[in-house]
Amino acid sequence: TQLLEQSPQFLSIQEGENLTVYCNSSSVFSSLQWYRQEPGEGPVLLVTVVTGGEVKKLKRLTFQFGDARKDSSLHITAAQPGDTGLYLCARRDSGYALNFGKGTSLLVTP
């Protein structure tokens, strides 16, 4: 199992601030998925990135896949309390099961 390293582990910011979280591996991904998990619920898919250098936007969230396909970032502009949650990156090492990073826990306070 190839490790996915996520950083930072915890992030506490005020509403309106920008932030970036990272997902890194020593090996190449064929694709990467980002999920968000709210307290007491299961993870929900935000985006899938496939091509090196790819950038995808989802409202105030911008996802980037590194050129070498070994890293990815998630940037949130003007964070809101509703963005609070655990952000997980995940990849498939073989088959269809996912290998998850440990996540970044984000708290946005009003």
Add this chain to the structure above:
Amino acid sequence: DAEITQSPRHKITETGRQVTLACHQTWNHNNMFWYRQDLGHGLRLIHYSYGVHDTNKGEVSDGYSVSRSNTEDLPLTLESAASSQTSVYFCASSEAGELYEQYFGPGTRLTVT
């Protein structure tokens, strides 16, 4: 609307007892998965199935078993519950294909005393 459900949502059991956690999906997905989530470890794969009568071991399968008798259900059994199995358990399903989303259930919080 299609959905994936888990039951019970909360369970307290004693060490040594057999426990079964239910997972039911109405997406008609062939792929189903069980993960456990613990602080400091993230989500780890326990078992998975790619179709009826197919089951496979994941990263942390010791002490757990699954069976798949139909498309909709993948129950997870703890043969003899141990305190180390106290965790939150998530079931997920997906269509076949690398880029397909996994849909997660709401989780079962299991405490083994």
